[in-house]
Amino acid sequence: MLDGILLGLETAFTFKNLLLVVAGCLVGTLIGMLPGLGPMSIIAIMIPVAITLGDPSAALILLAGVYYGAIFGGSTSSILINAPGVAGTVATSFDGYPMARKGQAGKALTIAAISSFTGGTVGVILLMGFAPLLSSVALLFHSAEYFAMMVVGLSAIAAFAGTGKVIKALMMTVIGLILATVGESALFNAPRFTMGIIDLQSGFSFITLAMALFALPEALYLVLDPKRVDADGSSEAIKDLRITRAEARAIAPVIARQSIQGFLIGVMPGAGATLASFLGYAVERNIAKGEEQEEFGKGSIKGLAAPETANNAACTGSFVPLLTLGIPGSGTTAILLGALIALNVNPGPRLMIDNPSVFWSVIISMYIGNIVLLILNLPLIPYIARLLTVPRNYLIPFILFFTMVGAYIGQNNATELLLLVGLGIGATILRFADYPLPPLLIGFILGGMMENNFARAVNLTDGVGFMYQRPMTLCLLIIGLLLIFVPAYRRRRARALQQGVALGD
Amino acid sequence: MALDKWIAVFFLVICVIYGYSAYTYPLLPFERNMVFLPNTMPMVLSVLGVSLALLILLAPGPKADTEGNALGNINLNKWREYKVGQALGLIVLMTLYAFALRPVGFITATTLFLVGAGWTLGERKWLTMISVALIGALCIWYLVQEALGIFLRPLPWFLS
Numbered sequence: 251m252l253d254g255i256l257l258g259l260e261t262a263f264t265f266k267n268l269l270l271v272v273a274g275c276l277v278g279t280l281i282g283m284l285p286g287l288g289p290m291s292i293i294a295i296m297i298p299v300a301i302t303l304g305d306p307s308a309a310l311i312l313l314a315g316v317y318y319g320a321i322f323g324g325s326t327s328s329i330l331i332n333a334p335g336v337a338g339t340v341a342t343s344f345d346g347y348p349m350a351r352k353g354q355a356g357k358a359l360t361i362a363a364i365s366s367f368t369g370g371t372v373g374v375i376l377l378m379g380f381a382p383l384l385s386s387v388a389l390l391f392h393s394a395e396y397f398a399m400m401v402v403g404l405s406a407i408a409a410f411a412g413t414g415k416v417i418k419a420l421m422m423t424v425i426g427l428i429l430a431t432v433g434e435s436a437l438f439n440a441p442r443f444t445m446g447i448i449d450l451q452s453g454f455s456f457i458t459l460a461m462a463l464f465a466l467p468e469a470l471y472l473v474l475d476p477k478r479v480d481a482d483g484s485s486e487a488i489k490d491l492r493i494t495r496a497e498a499r500a501i502a503p504v505i506a507r508q509s510i511q512g513f514l515i516g517v518m519p520g521a522g523a524t525l526a527s528f529l530g531y532a533v534e535r536n537i538a539k540g541e542e543q544e545e546f547g548k549g550s551i552k553g554l555a556a557p558e559t560a561n562n563a564a565c566t567g568s569f570v571p572l573l574t575l576g577i578p579g580s581g582t583t584a585i586l587l588g589a590l591i592a593l594n595v596n597p598g599p600r601l602m603i604d605n606p607s608v609f610w611s612v613i614i615s616m617y618i619g620n621i622v623l624l625i626l627n628l629p630l631i632p633y634i635a636r637l638l639t640v641p642r643n644y645l646i647p648f649i650l651f652f653t654m655v656g657a658y659i660g661q662n663n664a665t666e667l668l669l670l671v672g673l674g675i676g677a678t679i680l681r682f683a684d685y686p687l688p689p690l691l692i693g694f695i696l697g698g699m700m701e702n703n704f705a706r707a708v709n710l711t712d713g714v715g716f717m718y719q720r721p722m723t724l725c726l727l728i729i730g731l732l733l734i735f736v737p738a739y740r741r742r743r744a745r746a747l748q749q750g751v752a753l754g755d
Numbered sequence: 756m757a758l759d760k761w762i763a764v765f766f767l768v769i770c771v772i773y774g775y776s777a778y779t780y781p782l783l784p785f786e787r788n789m790v791f792l793p794n795t796m797p798m799v800l801s802v803l804g805v806s807l808a809l810l811i812l813l814a815p816g817p818k819a820d821t822e823g824n825a826l827g828n829i830n831l832n833k834w835r836e837y838k839v840g841q842a843l844g845l846i847v848l849m850t851l852y853a854f855a856l857r858p859v860g861f862i863t864a865t866t867l868f869l870v871g872a873g874w875t876l877g878e879r880k881w882l883t884m885i886s887v888a889l890i891g892a893l894c895i896w897y898l899v900q901e902a903l904g905i906f907l908r909p910l911p912w913f914l915s
Contacts (some may be wrong), residue, residue: 302904334769386816417814418759421766421807425798428773431797438793443776474837600873644887647872655895658856659905664837667853671846683759705791712790724820 251382254602255281258610261307270303270312271615275622278319283327284645288338290581290688291465295652297457297589298659306593307608311615313586318370318619321523321565325362325558326631330355337563338523341531348549356491361551362558363628364493365505369559370510370620373516373566378613380517381602384574388599393706394716398726400700403577404693405730406518409737410525411686416738419689422680426693427700429454435698437705449665456588458646458657458666459673459694463687464581465653466674469679470655472646493551493629501555504534512560516567522580523561523568530560566616573597573609577696581688584695591695760812767808774801846876860914861907865892 261267273624274296281292296316300309324339329346342362386420391399404423419628425696434441444450506531515526534556535546546553568579576598578584591599595605657670677687707723708717718724786792818846852868858869869888871911878884899905 382768417807417810421811428800428804442793470842473842497772643873643876643878646876648867648891650845650872651869654852659899662905664853665857671849675846683762701796704796706914708791
């Protein structure tokens with residue numbers, strides 16, 4: 251491991267890569283602060299830039315920096331104007347915004363920065379321990395297990411989609427898998443399902459799809475409902491960033507607990523930062539005693555520190571399945587996976603052996619990213635916050651323009667733009683109807699790999715016998731099924747019980 | 756019928772068409788003896804898709820979420836309050852941009868798009884808007900062309 255760390259240090263501490271971390275964090279914070287733009291949209295917008303860098307380590311370092319920056323920026327807009335750009339920072343606004351209303355915006359931002367820093371750093375340390383361990387297990391995997399593992403990943407993502415949304419999430423996953431079969435693939439001799447459209451021969455472009463699914467609907471939402479941004483943008487002067495010693499002592503145990511809890515939740519595919527932050531908030535509120543519990547929701551420092559720590563630790567945790575199994579646990583890591591594949595790097599257990607510099611430099615750059623966020627962004631926040639006052643009439647055209655440029659320069663093809671608009675309208679309607687979109691993208695990205703592994707396993711065993719002949723495959727497939735059916739069964743039973751009680755009345 | 760059910764009907768139709776075209780997929784002569792065919796996975800997917808779409812259609816709909824979640828998701832019942840016209844205008848502009856980009860050139864098309872989008876959203880300070888759009892278009896063109904090395908024709912076809 252020490253060799254790896256040294257290799258990572260060597261790669262990450264080149265001038266170019268350091269610059270990329272700083273740039274990534276800054277760009278991420280700047281854009282992440284804009285209401286309505288979450289890390290997924292920002293990373294999607296930044297992918298063409300990252301891919302043009304050509305070097306996978308540099309690209310991943312830049313994108314990871316953007317990811318952290320975006321989360322931090324999201325917390326800032328949650329605290330200052332109560333407009334969380336990301337679902338993961340919604341819990342931050344519960345106590346962050348009341349603190350800002352009380353004139354403690356500076357203190358709230360400091361607590362958010364320190365919590366994020368600690369959560370992120372502890373997360374990276376745990377990641378360093380976890381990833382090699384999981385990698386060594388994953389090295390035993392054959393194509394059959396990979397296929398089963400992807401089934402588990404996809405079902406977990408659907409299972410965590412939220413109450414009443416599991417079937418919809420599964421539907422979206424299948425649609426993603428269907429979209430992935432369009433065009434040429436490595437296995438077969440002719441392009442499939444292109445409907446005679448030559449531009450579809452190479453399949454749907456993942457950048458276009460990512461933009462259409464996340465950035466475009468967000469922008470259209472901002473147009474449809476201007477109130478989403480109008481939460482009084484008057485940025486009062488942010489002064490007094492200091493916190494007292496007593497406050498530090500109060501939040502220390504919260505941060506310690508939530509760093510570990512958040513990381514563990516982040517490791518599970520599908521759970522991610524949102525769940526971690528809400529759970530973190532809920533757990534801390536339950537642990538807190540009398541008076542402190544009353545404070546939650548009215549500007550409690552513990553209530554701010556808990557979700558902030560948890561969501562950053564979870565972000566780091568979500569890199570574990572990505573780097574070790576090649577299976578993204580969230581929409582954001584799915585986009586990162588797409589970028590890596592575009593750069594000819596196959597994340598998975600072999601990553602540590604084949605591309606150790608990529609693996610370790612990303613981990614080291616996470617440390618650097620955390621430090622950059624703490625020492626660079628915090629003093630700059632009062633200035634960066636002015637961005638929040640950019641008028642909507644200028645902001646929205648530029649967001650739309652960036653999504654289009656991103657889709658266009660990926661393929662240099664104007665048809666991509668039409669696809670983007672079409673898919674974007676579709677995605678907006680799907681969001682109206684409460685269909686979760688990340689499963690679609692994850693299905694799309696995993697689709698090709700899943701089919702390849704499935705085909706290999708079928709060819710090796712001359713049929714689908716591998717599903718029950720290999721114990722590990724069987725176990726994984728059963729876990730996948732349980733993930734979907736157990737929550738559905740419990741809900742159905744709960745509903746039946748409820749109806750029974752109602753009838754008994 | 757609620758919107759999500761209509762979408763399920765749409766998916767059902769798509770999956771049936773997809774399944775049919777997978778079933779009738781023209782296999783090459785040597786492919787017929789293979790265990791795993793190019794249409795194996797698509798057929799499995801279409802079956803899964805059809806069953807899921809039917810499940811969504813037949814399942815009792817959850818109670819309408821009247822308040823929307825904390826992210827302020829849009830409530831379809833209040834659509835009259837939303838600026839649908841502006842959104843449609845922007846979509847039309849984006850489509851026009853897609854058709855105009857090649858012939859009109861990047862800088863021209865982008866400036867026109869940004870100004871048009873600003874106007875659609877209600878901006879009437881022409882001078883500011885045009886200068887911001889032009890500067891933005893020039894900066895991005897320079898970045899893409901020089902830093903990323905991707906060719907974008909800046910001006911209309913008769914000028915460049």
